[in-house]
Amino acid sequence: MIYEDRPIACREYPHTDRKKMFQLLDSTQKTSLVCPAVLEIVERLKKIEIR
Numbered sequence: 170m171i172y173e174d175r176p177i178a179c180r181e182y183p184h185t186d187r188k189k190m191f192q193l194l195d196s197t198q199k200t201s202l203v204c205p206a207v208l209e210i211v212e213r214l215k216k217i218e219i220r
Contacts, residue, residue, distance in 0.1 A: 183207040 201208040
């Protein structure tokens with residue numbers, strides 16, 4: 170019942186869909202140590218060619 174009343178930070182976790190994710194790099198790095206989904210996204214981002 171409380172699931173729908175979660176704080177925004179909880180609803181948005183693991184915060185990987187933000188337009189300015191670079192603002193959360195430290196937090197994202199720490200989260201990648203405990204969240205396989207974030208780790209996968211970080212690994213995929215590493216492979217993207219920067220233009």
